[in-house]
Amino acid sequence: MYDIHYLEKERLACIRLHGPVKGAEVQRAVAEAALQAGGAVTKVLLDYREVSAMDLTETDGALASINSERLRATGVDVAGLQMSWVTDPTNAAVNEILYERMKRTAPHRVREGFGRLGSAERSFDEALAALDFSGDFSLPY
Numbered sequence: 001m002y003d004i005h006y007l008e009k010e011r012l013a014c015i016r017l018h019g020p021v022k023g024a025e026v027q028r029a030v031a032e033a034a035l036q037a038g039g040a041v042t043k044v045l046l047d048y049r050e051v052s053a054m055d056l057t058e059t060d061g062a063l064a065s066i067n068s069e070r071l072r073a074t075g076v077d078v079a080g081l082q083m084s085w086v087t088d089p090t091n092a093a094v095n096e097i098l099y100e101r102m103k104r105t106a107p108h109r110v111r112e113g114f115g116r117l118g119s120a121e122r123s124f125d126e127a128l129a130a131l132d133f134s135g136d137f138s139l140p141y
Helices: 025-036 061-073 092-111 124-130
Strands: 002-007 012-021 043-054 082-086
Touching: 002 025, 012 025, 025 043, 025 061, 043 092, 061 092, 082 124
Parallel strands: 012 043, 043 082
Antiparallel strands: 002 012
């Protein structure tokens, strides 16, 4: 499950994930956020701190291609899209699956020309800094 918060001035989509995250739910959330923003999104912050479970389904290249085309169709400059995320460092089970998902999908993200991707091993302030925001920035949730 996820909630999307779009900050127009910052061109930032904040995606708060919570509960179990199944399959390519994160990819669908990013595409939905871009659609809601009319292609104006340039930065995405994925907040995994409230995720209770994840799986490894839908980590194939075809889905990465489909989703990158969806993003391009909304006007998103995929090569210029900056993404960062924050996790709960105490949730080893979710983090292990997240890292494996990232490892499996990395070649597809490179092939599709995605822009700068951050690291999942970040504090909240570091995730914001990776997107060029200061530590005094607050999320809308």
